[in-house]
Amino acid sequence: MIKFTERNLATPKQMRPVYLVAFGQSDYRKRYPEKKTEELCIEAFRMMALDNKLKVDGIQELKGYIHSCYYGHFADHFGDQLLGEALIHDRLGLDPMGNVGIKSGGATGGSTLWMAANAVASGYSDSVLCMGWERMDEVDTWTGNHYISTAADKDYETELGHIYTGYYALMAQRYWKTFGQSSPAFRRTMSKIAVKNHGYAVSNPYAQAPARITVEDVEKSPIVADPLRFYDACLMSVGAASVLLCDEETAYKLTDDPIRFYITAGSHTLRAADRRHMEIPLLPNEKDNDEIKKTYAGLYGDSNIERYPGFTGFLAARMAAYYAYNMTGIVDPCTDLDLVELHDAFTISDIQTYEDIGLRPYGQGPDYVESGDAYLIDPATGKRGRLPSNLSGGLIGCMHSVGATGIMQVGEIFWQLQNRWAEFHEPEHRWTRWGKEKPADFENLQVPDAKRGLAISHAGVGSHVTCSVLMRPESVIKK
Amino acid sequence: MSKHEFSFNNMNPGATVLQRLDPMVIEKPRNPIHVHTYGGETPFFRGLTEGKLMATKCMNAKCDPAGQEGDYFLPPRVYCPDCLEKMEWVDITELARATAKVHTHITVEHPGAFNQVPMPCELISVEIEGVATVIMSQLTGGKGEIGMKIEPIFNTAKPSFTILDLAWKPRS
Numbered sequence: 001m002i003k004f005t006e007r008n009l010a011t012p013k014q015m016r017p018v019y020l021v022a023f024g025q026s027d028y029r030k031r032y033p034e035k036k037t038e039e040l041c042i043e044a045f046r047m048m049a050l051d052n053k054l055k056v057d058g059i060q061e062l063k064g065y066i067h068s069c070y071y072g073h074f075a076d077h078f079g080d081q082l083l084g085e086a087l088i089h090d091r092l093g094l095d096p097m098g099n100v101g102i103k104s105g106g107a108t109g110g111s112t113l114w115m116a117a118n119a120v121a122s123g124y125s126d127s128v129l130c131m132g133w134e135r136m137d138e139v140d141t142w143t144g145n146h147y148i149s150t151a152a153d154k155d156y157e158t159e160l161g162h163i164y165t166g167y168y169a170l171m172a173q174r175y176w177k178t179f180g181q182s183s184p185a186f187r188r189t190m191s192k193i194a195v196k197n198h199g200y201a202v203s204n205p206y207a208q209a210p211a212r213i214t215v216e217d218v219e220k221s222p223i224v225a226d227p228l229r230f231y232d233a234c235l236m237s238v239g240a241a242s243v244l245l246c247d248e249e250t251a252y253k254l255t256d257d258p259i260r261f262y263i264t265a266g267s268h269t270l271r272a273a274d275r276r277h278m279e280i281p282l283l284p285n286e287k288d289n290d291e292i293k294k295t296y297a298g299l300y301g302d303s304n305i306e307r308y309p310g311f312t313g314f315l316a317a318r319m320a321a322y323y324a325y326n327m328t329g330i331v332d333p334c335t336d337l338d339l340v341e342l343h344d345a346f347t348i349s350d351i352q353t354y355e356d357i358g359l360r361p362y363g364q365g366p367d368y369v370e371s372g373d374a375y376l377i378d379p380a381t382g383k384r385g386r387l388p389s390n391l392s393g394g395l396i397g398c399m400h401s402v403g404a405t406g407i408m409q410v411g412e413i414f415w416q417l418q419n420r421w422a423e424f425h426e427p428e429h430r431w432t433r434w435g436k437e438k439p440a441d442f443e444n445l446q447v448p449d450a451k452r453g454l455a456i457s458h459a460g461v462g463s464h465v466t467c468s469v470l471m472r473p474e475s476v477i478k479k
Numbered sequence: 480m481s482k483h484e485f486s487f488n489n490m491n492p493g494a495t496v497l498q499r500l501d502p503m504v505i506e507k508p509r510n511p512i513h514v515h516t517y518g519g520e521t522p523f524f525r526g527l528t529e530g531k532l533m534a535t536k537c538m539n540a541k542c543d544p545a546g547q548e549g550d551y552f553l554p555p556r557v558y559c560p561d562c563l564e565k566m567e568w569v570d571i572t573e574l575a576r577a578t579a580k581v582h583t584h585i586t587v588e589h590p591g592a593f594n595q596v597p598m599p600c601e602l603i604s605v606e607i608e609g610v611a612t613v614i615m616s617q618l619t620g621g622k623g624e625i626g627m628k629i630e631p632i633f634n635t636a637k638p639s640f641t642i643l644d645l646a647w648k649p650r651s
Contacts, residue, residue, distance in 0.1 A: 003561075033499065145591035154515075155517065155520070156642050157615055157642075159595070159596075159641050160602055160615055162591030162593055162594040163589065163590050169585040173583045173584060177625050222589070226588070274552075275613075276546025276548070276611050311582070311604065
């Protein structure tokens, strides 16, 4: 059903404000034989409970606040354990409080936040645990790729190579040949994203793949599915992340510095094959802009080069942003926000998402990177970027521990908005804790005076997308 | 190691194998067989084994389609995604022979495990006139280009009874 009515497009409501109160995570690794998943989840919970200056006397007092629990874990076959959420819930000692497992592919972390936030917003619970994890190291990489490919349509897609990278690459090729006009400059922009995100991961003690690489390294890395190379793809990870969401009264009882939390969701067909041509739902910064309307008529109009959203855009991301901007009062994300964490499953899908969420108009995504906006400090000019993206390192540099990913993104923004990024990333003990040495080229990635942030959690080739918006309470736009 | 004999190479399929002692890590092999039905989409998969490309079309006069181009669905659907009435099967083999084009294409170099397609392989998405959707498939006998004219070929001699029974070749 994609023929919209006003009811379909109604602005989502929270019946009362929701606040993010605390965040904790494990570190992330490709293989983690030293610890069971249960241990990683408890480590994330302990950090959330003990390191966030909460006004409680330890773990048990905090557990006394939790009213319901939301667990994100996508791929049962990876961990070879059904009902894993019951195991984790038991090990956390939170029985007999109600809990539920949530799964929506790569967007599992985001969807779990969506359900948890709605429980608070509706009044069902005053305080909820939202935790996600994934264990992807029980099988080798290529069996892992097969497992991931079973999240495509098994009758019509999976058989064709058993490789999700391939299904993304079909979209990438279309984008690169139409909007990117096959130009080496466009390839270079994709490479810069991999360089940027691996580089930001260097200053993240939790990250799996810190690396100082060059554009040439990316472009010389092996092709997985042309045009996507090894460095264009996200990681496969083991790890856990955890946040506590509360209503206003409970939030201020627990912390002096809670952050307002909003979240919305969109979806689209599992198979890119089924995406029928339709009108573009316009975002607030597009709907009264004649130039953009003219551009879109050229791209998708009667003499169309492209179907919309076709293979070049993600309607699910557009819908999530559409709801989120209308819900929160964001008009121009590049002006109204201070940082973003995007779902960089692949460099190309990162670029496509810039357009879906209105950082740039459709067809002009690469400019977000090329203008320097996507950096904390643009390495080319030394100037501050307007809207730094994926300072955690993202899925390419930090992790894609699927159920935890969307929660990690939101948590990293939370610490940024609290101006506590350095506290969680800089001290030696944050590194030695995971058996790591703090790198000599560590950089302080705190965004000065950050007030608002946004995170995108994304599944499949765009089957589910959530859009989280975080704001400091004094910087809320829509009162 | 004094008390027990640990074997790191157990030749008995299905049996647990010790991989590491500390932390203790074991291997758990398995090889289950899944029995899977194509149900109401059987005409499509049976069609491939008979050299036919079968699509579906909504015949409900009251249906208000959400998409803006094409009536046929390929991949087929048993029920119309807009009105949820049962659709009708239509043989579009000749339509595909006359009008199919490459919408996008890639070369896969590294497949996932259990892949049956010889590598490297050319994956394509296929545009056909009057078809609302753009099916994923494989190209043989050429390198894909956007807009390339193609026609379907079918593995009727030794079918695999999967989507791999359908491929496309450049149309002369």
